Amino acid sequence: MCAPAVIQHVATELSRRRFLQAAGAAAAALLLPWREASAQAAPAPSGRSLSFTHLADLTHTLTPHFPVFPSFDSPRLETRYTVERDGFYAREWIVAEHSGTHLDAPAHFVAGPDLWTADQIPLENLIAPLVVVSIEERAARDHDAQVTVDDLIAWERQHGPIPQGAA
Incomplete structure (x- = not known):
């Protein structure tokens, strides 16, 4: 149980909406699932829905x-x-x-009144479909291996188009 002074401070300094946005962003960052992308393109970011088919604990x-x-x-x-x-x-x-590994906000490197700090980044900007293009076998032989356009084309042949806005 928190001390009354702590509860009062939180109540006056942290709105419920801001708390939920921060909690949602943290949960999304920690629980963002990976899954094989479907052949269908993802809906636009504003109409996106989430489907958690696999959770990965990224705790360090x-x-x-x-x-x-x-x-x-x-x-x-x-x-x-x-x-x-x-x-x-x-x-x-x-x-x-x-x-x-951390969230690097635009305000870290550029000055100006319209740049976001980490707490200002809209939650919908922190969630994206994830595509895993594995080059594991090639990387085991060549430690300088990189994902190429040919790797992306081969992935799309097998799984369908990479969703718009995918990470």
């Missing part, structure tokens, strides 16, 4: 050894409270924004 446990951009410090996790001593467990995390 945050530790002090987590990769970070070279100019940042490694994550620091400090246990501040323990159940034995304080009646509850809590840690303080100090984590650089550029730790591990």
Whole structure:
């Protein structure tokens, strides 16, 4: 149970809509399924519906050894409270924004009033159909292998058109 001051702060600082958008974006990023694309093209982004046929846990446990951009410090996790001593467990995390794989917002590299920070990116921009074009066998022989146009054409011959807006 959170302290009353924390609950009050959240109630005044974080609207329900913004919370749901943030929670939805986080869930979508963590649970975005991959599946074989159908031969049908995906509907336009505004009319897209989601079908979760396979879930993939993309969790990577945050530790002090987590990769970070070279100019940042490694994550620091400090246990501040323990159940034995304080009646509850809590840690303080100090984590650089550029730790591990992360969402890189347009505002990281360009200045201006109309650029999005990560919390401003519309949720529908964070969800896309996923296509997996495997070059696993070629990559095992050639560590510099890259996906080519021929790989995409072969994939489409077998599975149908790659959906518009696919990742």
